[in-house]
Amino acid sequence: MRFCANCGSQVVQRVPPGDSLPRWVCDECGEIHYQNPKLVVGTIPEHEGRILLCRRAIEPRYGYWTLPAGFMENDETTAQAAARETQEEAGANIEMGEAFTLISVPRVNQVHLYYRARLKNLEFKPGEETLEVALMDEGQIPWKEIAFRTVGLTLQRWFADRGRGIFGFHSEDIA
Amino acid sequence: MRFCANCGSQVVQRVPPGDSLPRWVCDECGEIHYQNPKLVVGTIPEHEGRILLCRRAIEPRYGYWTLPAGFMENDETTAQAAARETQEEAGANIEMGEAFTLISVPRVNQVHLYYRARLKNLEFKPGEETLEVALMDEGQIPWKEIAFRTVGLTLQRWFADRGRGIFGFHSEDIA
Numbered sequence: 001m002r003f004c005a006n007c008g009s010q011v012v013q014r015v016p017p018g019d020s021l022p023r024w025v026c027d028e029c030g031e032i033h034y035q036n037p038k039l040v041v042g043t044i045p046e047h048e049g050r051i052l053l054c055r056r057a058i059e060p061r062y063g064y065w066t067l068p069a070g071f072m073e074n075d076e077t078t079a080q081a082a083a084r085e086t087q088e089e090a091g092a093n094i095e096m097g098e099a100f101t102l103i104s105v106p107r108v109n110q111v112h113l114y115y116r117a118r119l120k121n122l123e124f125k126p127g128e129e130t131l132e133v134a135l136m137d138e139g140q141i142p143w144k145e146i147a148f149r150t151v152g153l154t155l156q157r158w159f160a161d162r163g164r165g166i167f168g169f170h171s172e173d174i175a
Numbered sequence: 176m177r178f179c180a181n182c183g184s185q186v187v188q189r190v191p192p193g194d195s196l197p198r199w200v201c202d203e204c205g206e207i208h209y210q211n212p213k214l215v216v217g218t219i220p221e222h223e224g225r226i227l228l229c230r231r232a233i234e235p236r237y238g239y240w241t242l243p244a245g246f247m248e249n250d251e252t253t254a255q256a257a258a259r260e261t262q263e264e265a266g267a268n269i270e271m272g273e274a275f276t277l278i279s280v281p282r283v284n285q286v287h288l289y290y291r292a293r294l295k296n297l298e299f300k301p302g303e304e305t306l307e308v309a310l311m312d313e314g315q316i317p318w319k320e321i322a323f324r325t326v327g328l329t330l331q332r333w334f335a336d337r338g339r340g341i342f343g344f345h346s347e348d349i350a
Contacts, residue, residue: 003183005176005208010183018303021248033180036213037247039286072212073196077279077348078286099277099346102288104252111214111253113277128193169344171274173252 006031037109040150041081042069043117044158045094050135051155052124054089056147057131064147067114067154068092082115090133091125094118101154104173112150116158116167149174181206212284215325216256217244218292219333220269225310226330227299229264231322232306239322242289242329243267257290265308266300269293276329279348287325291333291342324349 001024004011009028016023016032024033044067045052053065068089072081079096086092097116104111126133136142138159146152153172161167176199179186184203191198191207199208219242220227228240243264247256254271261267272291279286301308311317313334321327328347336342 001180003178003180005178005180005186008178008183008185011180034246035249037249038211039214071209072286074210074212074284075281077281078277078346079279079348080281099344102253102274102277104254106250106252106255109249111247169274171253173254 001033001035004029004031005033035109037104037106037111039072039078039081040069040110040112041072041078041085041114042067042112043082043086043094043096043115044100044154045086045090045092045117045119047119047122047135049162050137051141051158052090052092052119052133052135053141054126054133055131056129057126058129061147063131064145065142065151066147067151069112069114069151078113079115082113082117086117087127089127089130091123091127092133093120093123095120098167099169100167101150101157101170101172103150103153103171105150106173107175112148112154114150114154176208176210179204179206180208210284212279212281212286214247214253214256215244215285215287216247216253216260216289217242217287218257218261218269218271218290219275219329220261220265220267220292220294222294222297222310224337225312226316226333227265227267227294227308227310228316229301229308230306231304232301233304236322238306239320240317240326241322242326244287244289244326253288254290257288257292261292262302264302264305266298266302267308268295268298270295273342274344275342276325276332276345276347278325278328278346280325281348282350287323287329289325289329
């Protein structure tokens with residue numbers, strides 16, 4: 001950040017009165033520009049024990065496999081964001097299940113949230129940001145070609161919970 | 176938003192190519208300024224069945240009661256944010272428990288997350304944004320003077336779960 005979004009003047013980094021962290025502050029109009037983590041929300045779409053994965057058509061991690069997910073938008077709930085991303089990236093219609101993993105990734109100022117979900121039918125197709133979509137059983141998961149650690153961790157937890165016969169909620173951090 | 180934080184030119188609202196929603200776009204430097212929901216994170220600090228509540232010394236909802244919570248910052252995890260806010264607002268040291276409620280509030284573009292927690296001792300005191308701090312049992316909760324619906328809902332779920340003897344995880348929306 002270099003300029004004030006409110007008045008266009010140059011901003012400076014300083015700890016405002018009563019605050020404890022440096023912020024981008026505009027001395028011209030007084031605006032303080034806070035910067036906060038973003039939520040990335042997605043699903044684990046399942047059909048008869050197999051999981052729907054998407055191969056990324058965009059950077060970062062072009063060509064790697066991921067669960068359908070993306071940045072939560074204003075004016076929606078977390079579950080609406082998860083359903084929207086699943087439709088956009090995989091063309092898939094789902095029945096939304098329970099929240100499953102909540103993973104902080106402070107290195108990139110993100111929090112990732114994945115919901116369990118069931119495919120309503122087998123009509124899915126890659127969206128603009130996806131090269132291909134595939135249903136995979138546990139033995140087919142390309143563990144070394146998974147795009148993000150939050151996706152790998154979510155898939156591990158999902159197969160472990162399925163093995164135990166009970167799906168829980170998992171809150172974790174990636175250092 | 177009126178000016179580009181990157182170059183200081185005036186921004187316009189437009190749907191960028193390949194996107195589906197209007198964004199603040201800078202035609203001078205090409206920057207797209209996304210706006211996303213913020214995470215508000217806090218705790219339900221418990222001591223022998225009583226809950227620590229804070230009476231707000233700031234707007235909005237000055238004078239109303241709340242659980243300790245606030246905006247998650249960059250460079251921290253959700254649990255670290257929850258502990259920090261509990262220390263800042265109530266001067267309380269806690270042992271962090273499990274994530275308990277995750278509540279979308281699309282009207283204000285926020286997602287609220289509350290953790291269960293145990294007070295390590297009875298040394299607590301109001302921070303700068305708090306008028307007073309008090310430990311309350313269920314009968315003492317000032318239900319009509321609770322600052323935010325997410326706090327009221329979280330307290331309801333907490334006492335209901337305690338009554339059943341099992342604490343779960345609750346994902347909800349406030350329309």
